[in-house]
Amino acid sequence: MKRLLATLALAVVCAGAFTAHAIDAVEGFDDPKLQARYDKLTSELRCLVCQSGSIAESNALLAADLRREVRSMLAAGKTDDEIRRFMTDRYGDFVLYRPPFAPRTWLLWFGPALFLLLGGFVAFRVVSRRAAMVASDADDPGAPDAMIEGEQVDRPRRTRAP
Amino acid sequence: MWKYVLPLAGFGLLVVAFYFGLQRNPSVIPSPLIGKPAPVFSLPNLHDPQAQVSNANYRGRPYLLNVWGTWCVGCRQEHDLLNEIAQSSPVPMIGLNWKDDSELAKAWLEQLGNPYAATAVDQEGRVAIDWGVYGAPETFLVSADGQILHKHVAPLTREIWERDFVPKISAAIGIPAPAAAGAQP
Numbered sequence: 227m228k229r230l231l232a233t234l235a236l237a238v239v240c241a242g243a244f245t246a247h248a249i250d251a252v253e254g255f256d257d258p259k260l261q262a263r264y265d266k267l268t269s270e271l272r273c274l275v276c277q278s279g280s281i282a283e284s285n286a287l288l289a290a291d292l293r294r295e296v297r298s299m300l301a302a303g304k305t306d307d308e309i310r311r312f313m314t315d316r317y318g319d320f321v322l323y324r325p326p327f328a329p330r331t332w333l334l335w336f337g338p339a340l341f342l343l344l345g346g347f348v349a350f351r352v353v354s355r356r357a358a359m360v361a362s363d364a365d366d367p368g369a370p371d372a373m374i375e376g377e378q379v380d381r382p383r384r385t386r387a388p
Numbered sequence: 389m390w391k392y393v394l395p396l397a398g399f400g401l402l403v404v405a406f407y408f409g410l411q412r413n414p415s416v417i418p419s420p421l422i423g424k425p426a427p428v429f430s431l432p433n434l435h436d437p438q439a440q441v442s443n444a445n446y447r448g449r450p451y452l453l454n455v456w457g458t459w460c461v462g463c464r465q466e467h468d469l470l471n472e473i474a475q476s477s478p479v480p481m482i483g484l485n486w487k488d489d490s491e492l493a494k495a496w497l498e499q500l501g502n503p504y505a506a507t508a509v510d511q512e513g514r515v516a517i518d519w520g521v522y523g524a525p526e527t528f529l530v531s532a533d534g535q536i537l538h539k540h541v542a543p544l545t546r547e548i549w550e551r552d553f554v555p556k557i558s559a560a561i562g563i564p565a566p567a568a569a570g571a572q573p
Contacts, residue, residue, distance in 0.1 A: 288513070316420070316421070316518065316519070317417065318418060318520075
């Protein structure tokens with residue numbers, strides 16, 4: 227009985243998920259390949275009204291209009307590149323969630339790797355310098371360690387001194 | 389020495405980057421259409437749906453295109469200024485009624501005054517997409533040879549009109565910019 231209830235609940239949740247997915251009243255493509263391209267394109271085009279979402283997930287009127295354009299262009303046999311160009315011709319690169327790879331976007335694409343290299347270099351320098359310090363300590367046993375201990379021991383003595 | 393200079397220089401760079409970066413308005417998206425030919429459209433006339441309004445008919449002189457809708461609060465804000473501009477500006481203004489109810493739109497113009505030489509009805513929003521419109525109001529200035537000279541997103545204000553539009557219009561129609569804002573021939 228419990229299991230039946232759980233299955234029913236799951237079925238209800240799943241049905242809800244599917245209806246929530248169909249944002250437009252229009253039916254999807256019969257061809258699963260076209261549908262997959264539609265899903266990918268609309269999820270990579272930025273909703274211009276609600277700038278932090280894609281047009282696939284936005285209820286804004288403009289997003290619905292742009293979805294309709296994507297749908298009709300796909301049905302007309304346009305390629306993904308042609309559809310993306312249609313959007314960038316009108317709204318600029320801003321509309322793309324996946325920015326183009328061009329000299330003006332090199333900083334964007336290579337930036338993270340650049341910062342990683344920079345950070346790695348700094349970390350390497352610091353670590354190797356410390357390692358050299360530790361190595362020199364080992365060569366000359368007693369001296370720096372004794373100094374640290376000496377400092378720690380030294381201070382309370384001084385404060386206690388009259 | 390470098391231990392102190394480098395972090396300080398990095399901090400200075402960040403300050404400069406934030407100073408300029410934070411002053412930008414993220415809701416204003418630069419249009420790739422500036423300097424490009426204005427998309428030609430032909431849409432039903434709001435006041436006579438049998439007739440068409442086309443910007444092709446305005447070729448040969450500069451014109452303004454104002455995107456609006458009765459659902460748009462900013463459009464109400466700028467409307468009085470649009471009426472004033474229609475009185476004084478040497479160039480005509482075409483209205484693009486975007487995704488609106490035509491009856492409401494007509495009532496709006498009757499009630500608040502009609503600054504438009506003609507109003508085109510873009511019920512489906514196809515022409516708006518061609519023009520890269522992503523909100524209302526938006527105002528375009530198009531040159532006599534059909535190039536988009538300027539685009540303003542958000543309600544017009546007198547300051548913006550006089551700073552961004554008046555000099556460009558004067559240049560477009562080939563007369564020196566007026567010393568003071570006022571009526572032009």
